[in-house]
Amino acid sequence: MVSLSLSTLQDFPWEDSIWAVKASVEFKSYREFRDHLLANLPHNSPQTRLRYASLITRRYFPDGSLDNLLTQVWRHYRDERILTDLMRVATLEMEPAIGRFVTDELLPRCPGTVLDPQVARSFVQNTYGEFKDNSHSRLLRTVRYLGFLGRYGRQWMIQDIPTPADAMLIILHDRLAETPRIVRLAEVLEGHWWQYLGLRSADAVRGILRAGESAGLLARYAIVDELEQVTTRFSRNEYIDKALRL
Secondary structure, three states, X not given: OOOOOOOOOOOOOHHHHHHHHHHHHHOOOHXXXXXXXXXXXXXXXHHHHHHXXXXXXXXXXXXXXXXXXXXXXXXXXOOHHHHHHHHHHHHHHHOHHHHHHHHHHHOOOOOOOEOOHHHHHHHHHHHHOOOOHHHHHHHHHHHHHOOOXXXXXXXEEEOOOOOOHHHHHHXXXXXXXXXXXXXXXXXXXXXXXXXXXXXXXXXXXXXXXXXXHHXXXXXXXXXXXXXXXXXXXXXXXXXXXXXXXX
């Protein structure tokens, strides 16, 4: 059994979360933004608004600041697909149990495969030491919102997420190349963030890097002394401020 700080999975207000990140660009201070969430989340109960505001800020504004990647990307790109690709990563990094379900149980299965119902039930049982119906339903609902599963009648089916190329290049610059530098492919692959985007293999990562080089967004993609590496062309801030994309 995996030891987790929370004994059950939390709710997943996905549409509210997207709305909140978009709204964040309109505020100069985090406090004003949080007050806006508490007053304007579309729920009648003040307790529900407080709970959802807390969930949203914990997941997408963990530093209590508006100086974060999601707000910056929405301000400059205004592209919901890129935003939701990035929010998928943020969600799974803040919810490690769900992230592990994605990497261990969903991504290894081919798109179009029907998911055996016992897979999710066993995952919840093994993770929490007992089956919890709320965690089970929230797990499936969350990965459905994130695009990894689709619901067809009573069946859950593995989905193929459209290639998140722009989001991957943005995270590459944000995390590994704040200023232009050489980044080894191994540095990219050593974390789970590229899988959280929905990429299933190292070859999928390579394809995006090659496309970035061809489009002039990356200076060079090459194999040097048997090491695959990419040389970035722009700084992290320049890449985002210019809203560069494939």
